[in-house]
Amino acid sequence: MKVPFYDATREYNLYKKEFDNAVSDVIASGAFILGKQVQDFEEAICKYTGAKYSAGVANGSDALVIASDILNYKCDAEILTPVFTFFASASCIARLGAKPLFCDVDEDTFCMDMNDAAGRITKKTKGILPVHLFLQTADMTACMELAKKNNLTVLEDAAEAFGMKTLYNGDYKHAGTLGDFGVFSFFPTKTLGGYGDGGMIVTNDEELYKKAKSYRTHGSTIKYHHDYIGYNSRLDTLQAAILSVKLSRIDNAIQKRASHAAQYREMLKDIPQIKLPVVKNSNKEVNYVFCVKAEKRGELEEYLKSKNIGTSIYYPIPLHLQKCFDYLGYKKGDFPVSEKLCETVLALPMFPELTQDEVSFVCESIKEFYKK
Numbered sequence: 001m002k003v004p005f006y007d008a009t010r011e012y013n014l015y016k017k018e019f020d021n022a023v024s025d026v027i028a029s030g031a032f033i034l035g036k037q038v039q040d041f042e043e044a045i046c047k048y049t050g051a052k053y054s055a056g057v058a059n060g061s062d063a064l065v066i067a068s069d070i071l072n073y074k075c076d077a078e079i080l081t082p083v084f085t086f087f088a089s090a091s092c093i094a095r096l097g098a099k100p101l102f103c104d105v106d107e108d109t110f111c112m113d114m115n116d117a118a119g120r121i122t123k124k125t126k127g128i129l130p131v132h133l134f135l136q137t138a139d140m141t142a143c144m145e146l147a148k149k150n151n152l153t154v155l156e157d158a159a160e161a162f163g164m165k166t167l168y169n170g171d172y173k174h175a176g177t178l179g180d181f182g183v184f185s186f187f188p189t190k191t192l193g194g195y196g197d198g199g200m201i202v203t204n205d206e207e208l209y210k211k212a213k214s215y216r217t218h219g220s221t222i223k224y225h226h227d228y229i230g231y232n233s234r235l236d237t238l239q240a241a242i243l244s245v246k247l248s249r250i251d252n253a254i255q256k257r258a259s260h261a262a263q264y265r266e267m268l269k270d271i272p273q274i275k276l277p278v279v280k281n282s283n284k285e286v287n288y289v290f291c292v293k294a295e296k297r298g299e300l301e302e303y304l305k306s307k308n309i310g311t312s313i314y315y316p317i318p319l320h321l322q323k324c325f326d327y328l329g330y331k332k333g334d335f336p337v338s339e340k341l342c343e344t345v346l347a348l349p350m351f352p353e354l355t356q357d358e359v360s361f362v363c364e365s366i367k368e369f370y371k372k
C-alpha cells in the first residue's frame with residue numbers, strides 16, 4: 001500500500017464534471033480578471049463564515065501583507081506573533097518595516113500563548129497577529145481582551161483555519177471573523193484548497209473592506225485613479241469557480257477529516273511514544289493537519305517513508321532562528337515550547353478521500369516502529 005500525505009486528484013476524479021464545467025464556464029465567458037465567479041465566491045464565503053465583507057486576493061501571504069499595510073504595521077510598530085508558524089505570519093510584518101515581536105506557543109494547542117504575549121507588550125506594540133494552527137484557533141477570548149486592554153488591532157492569520165470555530169461571548173464564531181481583519185489561504189492542501197494559489201481577506205468593518213478591495217487593484221476604485229499605493233493581487237476567476245464547487249460540499253469534507261482524526265486517535269492512543277493533539281478553549285476543531293508529537297521523530301519519519309507513507313514536518317525551524325530574522329537578535333532557548341515542538345511534531349496523512357484502510361496502515365506501521 002502507498003499512502004500519500006495529500007492527493008488532490010481523488011476529489012477531482014469524484015466530481016470531475018462539476019469542476020470541468022466550472023472551469024469551462026469561466027473560459028467561455030472570457031471574463032478572467034475579477035469575473036462574476038469571484039464575487040459569487042466572496043458572497044458564499046461571507047454566508048458560510050458570518051463575516052460581513054470579503055475580498056479575494058492572489059494568495060494567503062498577500063492577504064496578510066495587504067491587511068498589515070492597511071492596519072499600518074509599519075515604521076517602528078511592533079506586532080506580536082508566534083514563532084511556531086509558517087513564515088508568512090511574520091514576513092508580512094517585517095516586509096513593511098515593522099518589527100515582529102515574537103512570542104511562544106501553548107504546548108497543547110500549538111497556538112500563541114496569550115500570557116507570554118501579554119508579558120512582551122511595550123509602548124511600541126500596535127497589533128496582535130494570532131495564528132490558528134493545524135486544528136484549532138488561538139485563544140481568541142484572551143486575545144481580544146489583550147487587544148482591548150492595550151489598544152491593539154488584531155489581524156487573524158486564519159490561513160489554515162477555514163471552518164474552525166471558537167466560543168466567543170457565548171457564541172461560536174468562525175476563525176478569522178473576530179479581529180479587525182482575518183485572512184484565509186486557498187493553497188491546494190488547505191481544507192478549502194484550490195487548484196493553484198488563492199487567498200481572501202475578511203472583515204466586519206466597511207471602511208477596512210473598501211480599502212482591502214482597493215489595495216488589491218493598485219489602490220484604485222476607479223480605473224487609473226489611484227488613492228493608495230496598492231498591489232496587484234486578485235483571486236483568479238478560475239480558482240474562484242473551482243473553490244465554489246469545493247465550498248458547496250465543505251461540511252462533508254470537514255466531516256471526513258474528522259472521522260480520519262477519530263480513527264487516528266483511537267488507534268494511536270495506547271502508544272506511549274506518541275502524544276495526540278489536544279483541543280482547548282471550547283474550540284470546534286477542523287483537522288486541516290493531523291500533527292502528533294513523536295519520540296524519535298526523524299527515525300519514525302524514515303520508517304514511514306520506507307513503507308510508502310507520506311508525512312510532513314510543520315515546522316522544522318521556529319521563526320526566531322530563521323536566518324533572515326538574525327537582525328532581531330533572538331537566540332536558541334528564547335522560545336522553549338516552540339523549539340521543542342519543532343523537534344517532535346510529525347504530520348500524518350490527512351485529506352477527505354483517505355480510506356479507513358490507509359489510516360489503519362499508517363497506525364499499524366507506527367505501532368510496528370515503536371515495537372522494534
Ligand SMILES: Cc1ncc(COP(=O)(O)O)c(C=O)c1O
Pocket residue numbers: 059060061062085086088089131157159160184185186187197198199
Ligand atoms: C499559517 C499560514 N499563514 C500564511 C500562509 C500563506 O498562505 P499562502 O500559501 O496562500 O500564501 C499559510 C499557508 O501556507 C499558512 O499556513
